[in-house]
Amino acid sequence: MSETASPWYEAAFDREYLDIYAHRDAADAARALAFLEREKVVRPGHRVLDLCCGNGRHSLPLCRAGHLVTGFDLSQALLFDFRARAGCAISLVRGDMRALAFRDQAFGAVLSLFTSFGYFEDDDENWGVLREIVRVLVPGGTFCLDFLNASRVRAGLRPHSERTLASGLRVVEDRLIDPERRRVIKRVALERNGRTIRRWEESVRLFTRDELDSAATRAGLSGLRAFGDFDSSPALETSPRLILIGRAAVAR
Incomplete structure (x- = not known):
């Protein structure tokens, strides 16, 4: 009897992942935090969900800046490293982003940073992640997706x-x-x-901006804005990133 191989994302995010991406450092995270505050993605007093938080590269500076942060990730190794160096009051939850272990309308903001989206072969599962994100956002809550620029x-x-x-x-x-x-x-x-x-x-699935815009709208996000990097530059075909910001509908 042949064994079914585990999905790539269950094996990739081990301790060595941190060594390979060590160049994504505190300075890089500080740029992201400045962007999130400047574009009013995170606001004082709102609970923030850092989806696929890894070892806390973004969660920790958010917490130190006074935000109420919950980190969520599938990788035991990365969460173990996170706990070992936290030094900040952050709730950490292990789970699958397709089924978020939180009540409806639990967060004022949800973050998906450093291309932590498009992992699943079936697009319906990727779009299901967006629906879960909208479910846990308060009415008017903000979602930020930091994704690769497919072009x-x-x-x-x-x-x-x-x-x-x-x-x-x-x-x-x-x-x-x-x-x-x-x-x-x-x-x-x-x-x-x-x-x-x-x-x-x-x-990772190479979603275009149009595909992401359409899926986000279907999931219940509106007022979509697009940027090409954390300096708030416009999203162009040559931009380093594709960053989308949208808000959950007020009436649901």
């Missing part, structure tokens, strides 16, 4: 790269676009002393 990814994909981390680990990454599935795929291998010690794959 820029398609135009500038780097097929292969290699680098050595401070720990001595060698990171080998191969990237491709699957045109039929409309996904960008990254295959990662970690090497130590010339020997591969771990492999995994990351796979």
Whole structure:
């Protein structure tokens, strides 16, 4: 009897993930926090849900700035690291973003940062995440989606790269676009002393802005605004990111 392979997102976000993305540091998170406050995504007194919070790169500065933060993630390894360094009153919950373990209208803002969306092969499941987000938002509450810019990814994909981390680990990454599935795929291998010690794959759906706008509207978000980066620049085909902000309907 053959075993069904686990979804990529159940294996990818382990302790090594933090080493590989160490360049996404406190300064990077500070830019995001400044944007969230400037664009009034997070407001004093509102509860904030950091969806796919990882080890707290965004949750911790939000908490230290006085916001009431709940972190939610599937990865036990990343949540363990989060708890070990928290030093701030944050509630942490482990779970699947397709079924948020919170009551209706529990949060004034929900954040999905650093391309933590589009993981699922079935688009209905990805759109279901948006419906769950709207469900847990108070009327008029704000959702911010920080996503990759599909146009820029398609135009500038780097097929292969290699680098050595401070720990001595060698990171080998191969990237491709699957045109039929409309996904960008990254295959990662970690090497130590010339020997591969771990492999995994990351796979994200290449949603266009129109697709995301339409899905967000169907889910119950309105007043959508789009930005190209955390400096509040406009969303263009060449922008580094695609950041969408919308509000849950007041009357539901």
